[in-house]
Amino acid sequence: MLKLDHVSKTFNPGAVTEKKALTDLCLELQPGDFCTVIGGNGAGKSTMLNTVAGTFLPDSGSIRVGEKDVTRLKEHRRARYLGRVFQDPMMGTAATMSIEENLALARRRGQRRTLRWGISNREREEYRRALAGLELGLEDRMSSKVGLLSGGQRQALTLLMATLQKPEVLLLDEHTAALDPVTASRVLKLTDQMVRENRLTTLMVTHNMNDALAYGNRLVMMDNGRVILDIAGEKKKKTTVADLMEMFVKASGHALSNDRMLLG
């Protein structure tokens, strides 16, 4: 469903600040895979997600989403295949527009924007039901500006927006990192529920090892811009955080350094 083939990306090549973010990265997701991604600071997790999303183009290698080669496709052109939720709750929604307007924008992802009216009444009913599913009471505030919502509510809304038009791949970039622990776990449960219900192929970057193990059917660990560990199914289920730490040292040859990584 998603295939990264020998993808490399270097920022500021030739400069003092040169940074090899991705080096010959290969990763393939099967339809329905829910893959969590962990790794130290600068391991290339976000860069990988951003290359898939098209925020910038890779220096070499190719990216396929479904049957489509999207390697050189502009960000807004490949958006039709991708649902995205960002780390910053501000990033995924338009604060000055209402909840229903945001949903209507997302509902038309990948379609031509015509001169037809922006939201129909039939859609409103659809949104009301979908919002009720979030159990945050947002279905009664559909014409409120999104800027009035809390970070957790905005992430839940962004998640809904990402899945309203079923994406081929759902990209989650530490989407609970900016939330308090209680809200973070609620949003994660919601994520899991949505991924299951829609059987979405998902790539979720997280800095929380417990979450990385608890959710999804597959886990990859990144270091120095490549995948160094890839476990799935039963093997993943049996793995503990301590195992993970050990595997990391063995695979990378150095200790895991990440002041943000949550171990327990």
Added chain:
Amino acid sequence: MDLVKLLNQLPGAAAQGLIWGLMAIGVYITYRILDIADLTVDGSMATGGAVAVVLIMNGWNCWAAVLAAFAAGMIAGLVTGVFHTTMGIPAILAGILTQLGLYSVNLRIMGGANLPASARKYTLALSSVNVGRASFSNPIFIMLLVTAAVICLMYIFFGTEFGCSLRAIGANGQMARAQGISTGYGKVVGLMLSNGMVAMSGGLLSQYQGFADINQGRGAIVIGLAAVIIGEVIFGKVFRNFALKLLAVTIGAILYYLVIQAVLWLGLNTDDLKLFTALVVAVFLAVPYWKNRVKAAGHRRGGKADA
């Protein structure tokens, strides 16, 4: 200090305010909706006047000339948009470049720095001559109709799927791209629409005053911003609906011209007018920033008191 003299000048100020109100709606599109400060308008305001007057002199219908001015403004906006999106020039600089280039273009169109079009010689859409008359030819009446039509069209346009996508671009470009909206294309269309509106206002202004002038757009962006900000300061809390927000911009422009008329009456030298305007707009632009700083300082003090 003759009060009657001031009162006599107020209808003219209101008519001018309504004409500039259209221009300010153009500025609102870029400055508020797309979040771009577009300086093209100083040039496209004069372009609109030049195109309208030249066409009228060549026998065009006065309203067709206004529409042609709109089209000319759209071309100016297209140029700025291409400079900005496909050539990667920062929006402000792109606008300045187009504005500078338009100076020559405007001279070419007019064949000089000033071009008179007297209401006695030509049929004009509106004229300052009729400002005191109680008839349908009164420019205030005509401009009220034009403004109402423009606000209606804008309200409908920005409610459509495409219009919503333009609003999303200004609100959050990253989100817009993630939803499959081309931010470059949207910005170009927005700039075209905005400058079309500005040039249309220029075309009406030239007919109103009976001449087109190479300098009629000088400082237009500042007047446009003044109208937007005055409208927001006064009606920001009450007017939530988009159409009402545009109405607030129009009223802002009218108030601006009434105030200008009043300070001139109070004895301000006409030569000092632009300096006065610039300083007033600077203060108004600073108000939200100061408000935030006061709020932040309050939070800091509050934090200490808690600890």
